[in-house]
Amino acid sequence: MAAIGDLQYAGRASPWPVAVASLMIAASVILPGCKSGEGSAASSSPPPTVAIGAAGSTFVAPIMAHWIEGYRAAHPTVQINYRPIGSGAGIEELKKGLTEFAASDAPLGDVELQAMPPLIQVPVTAGPVCLIYNLPQLDRPLRLSAKVLAGIYLGDIISWQDAAIAKDNPGLRLPRAAIIVVHRTDGSGTTSILTEYLSKVSGEWSRKAGHGLSVSWPVGLGAAGSKGVLDFVKQATGTVGYLELNYAKENGVPCAAIQNEAGEFVSPTPAAAGAAVEAFREALAKDVRNPIVDPDPSAKNSYPVSGLSFVLIPKERPDEETQRAIRDFVAYAISTVQEITEGLSYAKLPESVREQGRQILGQLSAKGQPLR
16 A cells, blocks of 8 residues: 555546436437337437537536536437546647537636637636545634635645644644645646635745646645545545535535635635625626636625636537537526526526626637527
């Protein structure tokens, strides 16, 4: 067995293999024992005529599965297969033309777009990045200020009994244990959101590590994918890592409350992430790629480590039917179906942001002509 310091998690990047595998099944399935003409729903459904491959963010995988299922119910001839392999890997596959669209929690900047085929980036959802930990002796949730969180990830705070942590958690009996930092090794949009936040609240972090899908971590042990981070944290006392809210809740791991600019310690919830989106409404109107981390003190109820997720689609495609199906699917995702997002641990996008998304979708074309 490898020592803990040498441990690297491999295998599936996706923590939702069953849900995602189900999306690979064709829209029309003839059940055993059913004869032609018996009138079963399966035998009467038309076979899929449009097959769409997509890949990317693990952050959006659960809600993507719901969108695909809902869209397929109304459009049985369209089959969408989404593989949650991480934002970085999804973008790379899109760049190579291996998928029809990608999902990323880190939109591409102007310089990065130059290395890609012409594409659009549509915001489809938002959510919090949770700081999870393994401290079973705590009798209430951990609280972390921006300074403490940056200090932990910089390696300046190495013990759970550090005075700075105790100050954030008055009266809490903190364990006499070393802090073990766990981070993603793959290109991750979740990493991008967290490091965007750390760069904003800590000049030292910005200088030493910066932000992006992958960074040079000052300290910590690496694990591949959300599942790798979760497994590591669950197995080792004293660890701290980061996950998307849906996956953290699904696996029952505790999440820290993070102090925002208003001085409030806020737990990661869909409503608190939604408050962060609202706080940046004007900035998003100018550029929908604007980060939504660490809102100003007026956003008292906002969770400061939140981010938007995007679908990336090539602007032009020779196949009009496929391009139209992709456009209509993304339009469905940002329609009234957004009402279900909070129940799935995501923030509902404001109507203003959804309208921006619809306008961006209008840039798509096929065979050199705008889509009808």
